[in-house]
Amino acid sequence: MLDRYGIIALFALMAVIFPAIPLLLSWVIHPKKPNQSKLSTYECGLEFEDFPEHVQEVWVQFRVQYYIFALIFVVFAIEVVFLYPWAVAYNALGLFALVEMFIFLGILFVALAYAWRKNLLEWV
Amino acid sequence: MDILNSLFTNLYDWLAATIHSLLAGLGLTKDAESAIVAAIMGLIVVTVILLWMVLMVLILIWLERKNAARVQDRVGPNRVGPWGLLQPVADTVKMFIKEDIIPTNADKLVHTLAPIVTMAPAVLAFAVIPWGKGMFPADLNIGVLWVVAVGSIGTLGIFMAGYGSNNKFSLLGGMRGVAQAVSYEIPQVLTIVTIVLMTGTMSLVKIVESQGGWGGLQWYIFAFPVGPIAFVVFYLSSLAEVNRTPFDIPEGESEIVAGHHTEYSGMKWGLFYLAEYFNFFLVCCLGAILFFGGWQGPGFLPGYVWFILKVYFLIWVGMWIRMTWPRFRVDQLMGFAWKVLVPIALLNILLAGLRFDLFSLLRMMGLIS
Numbered sequence: 001m002l003d004r005y006g007i008i009a010l011f012a013l014m015a016v017i018f019p020a021i022p023l024l025l026s027w028v029i030h031p032k033k034p035n036q037s038k039l040s041t042y043e044c045g046l047e048f049e050d051f052p053e054h055v056q057e058v059w060v061q062f063r064v065q066y067y068i069f070a071l072i073f074v075v076f077a078i079e080v081v082f083l084y085p086w087a088v089a090y091n092a093l094g095l096f097a098l099v100e101m102f103i104f105l106g107i108l109f110v111a112l113a114y115a116w117r118k119n120l121l122e123w124v
Numbered sequence: 125m126d127i128l129n130s131l132f133t134n135l136y137d138w139l140a141a142t143i144h145s146l147l148a149g150l151g152l153t154k155d156a157e158s159a160i161v162a163a164i165m166g167l168i169v170v171t172v173i174l175l176w177m178v179l180m181v182l183i184l185i186w187l188e189r190k191n192a193a194r195v196q197d198r199v200g201p202n203r204v205g206p207w208g209l210l211q212p213v214a215d216t217v218k219m220f221i222k223e224d225i226i227p228t229n230a231d232k233l234v235h236t237l238a239p240i241v242t243m244a245p246a247v248l249a250f251a252v253i254p255w256g257k258g259m260f261p262a263d264l265n266i267g268v269l270w271v272v273a274v275g276s277i278g279t280l281g282i283f284m285a286g287y288g289s290n291n292k293f294s295l296l297g298g299m300r301g302v303a304q305a306v307s308y309e310i311p312q313v314l315t316i317v318t319i320v321l322m323t324g325t326m327s328l329v330k331i332v333e334s335q336g337g338w339g340g341l342q343w344y345i346f347a348f349p350v351g352p353i354a355f356v357v358f359y360l361s362s363l364a365e366v367n368r369t370p371f372d373i374p375e376g377e378s379e380i381v382a383g384h385h386t387e388y389s390g391m392k393w394g395l396f397y398l399a400e401y402f403n404f405f406l407v408c409c410l411g412a413i414l415f416f417g418g419w420q421g422p423g424f425l426p427g428y429v430w431f432i433l434k435v436y437f438l439i440w441v442g443m444w445i446r447m448t449w450p451r452f453r454v455d456q457l458m459g460f461a462w463k464v465l466v467p468i469a470l471l472n473i474l475l476a477g478l479r480f481d482l483f484s485l486l487r488m489m490g491l492i493s
Contacts (some may be wrong), residue, residue, distance in 0.1 A: 004263065010163075011170055014171075016243075019240045019395050022395070025220060026224065031223050034225070041290060044381070060292050070306060084268075084269060101186055101474070104472060121463060
């Protein structure tokens with residue numbers, strides 16, 4: 001068991017090293033000749049510095065729609081995490097699991113229907 | 125055939141034995157010796173898999189461009205090497221020697237870390253993928269969960285890229301990317317539950333082993349109707365999960381320039397590209413394992429060849445979809461996930477739970493064990 005997770009640890013190590021190697025290598029060999037217009041924010045060819053202050057600001061409050069989707073996601077993700085052990089143990093549990101499943105998936109369905117009814121799934 | 129089938133496992137055993145005998149003269153304790161051998165072999169396995177994946181990605185890029193060219197009645201790359209085969213290599217060299225620009229306004233740390241954070245989970249997920257009989261780095265009993273859990277870290281990378289660039293297009297792309305990734309993760313994960321339900325295990329190796337009946341053809345794609353439905357939902361949501369066209373609104377170039385990697389150039393951009401193909405390859409591997417029996421197949425080909433063939437079939441289907449479908453609109457995309465795929469996936473779990481599939485029927489009639 002332990003050596004299996006040892007391999008996972010090796011993978012975790014390599015997962016960081018593997019992208020870092022080409023980055024370092026190219027950092028060594030690529031040319032470094034920065035100038036003002038290269039380093040300015042991309043704006044389809046317009047001069048970013050000419051914009052008024054409030055237009056230059058990027059890190060602004062964002063639309064609430066994104067967060068609502070994130071909230072629905074959290075609800076479903078937690079339900080799914082519960083579904084996995086249930087699915088593994090399903091064969092051993094028999095009728096009890098079947099009834100449980102109807103109740104559990106029923107709750108999920110109701111949640112989805114509620115969100116749908118409340119127009120939370122509409123992207124406006 | 126047996127020799128071919130166990131070629132790589134034998135090679136592994138031989139290497140491990142060789143390292144053992146090399147270490148024998150050093151007078152280490154038994155435990156220390158086997159620990160060192162395990163570590164060295166682990167490193168070799170990880171390196172081989174990564175190099176193999178880089179090779180696969182180079183081939184994929186070439187295939188994708190040639191395929192697109194064929195569909196659009198063009199020739200495609202044909203200058204570098206025979207049939208343009210070395211074109212991806214030339215592109216890689218170009219990326220290495222290209223200047224890396226970090227805009228003055230960007231958050232430098234987040235901007236630099238984002239490609240690494242995007243790349244790392246794509247590598248991590250390959251820790252549990254079985255390539256053939258006995259050919260897997262680690263057989264976790266939570267294999268499926270590991271792939272899913274690690275895969276969702278990639279979303280963070282996209283958002284870091286979007287936020288760290290301090291560019292409106294990037295931020296929009298990052299936000300869209302997160303919204304899309306979290307939405308499509310639900311149907312993807314729900315369809316995997318169906319397979320776990322039918323198998324009773326989360327280990328990818330055991331899932332493949334359970335599909336060995338019928339001379340290696342008892343794949344879950346044939347478990348009508350649950351299997352095919354689950355596969356279609358899984359495949360579509362996976363394509364969306366890895367931001368493939370037609371689901372690529374996070375980088376939709378006709379609307380928001382290049383989305384989250386607008387401000388990236390050189391090798392950092394290359395890493396995003398690499399991660400995209402790693403992820404694409406990964407979901408195709410997962411599809412082949414869960415629905416097409418992984419390394420199982422009729423005995424005239426070794427297991428790992430079957431696996432690669434299946435993966436490339438799925439990849440080809442993905443490319444085909446990319447060439448033929450126009451890009452979705454944002455609202456269509458989100459609606460498709462929540463109003464079509466999620467209900468179908470939930471109903472499918474009900475069907476699977478009621479044992480309403482071909483395999484269970486045959487099992488009930490006593491035709492298969």
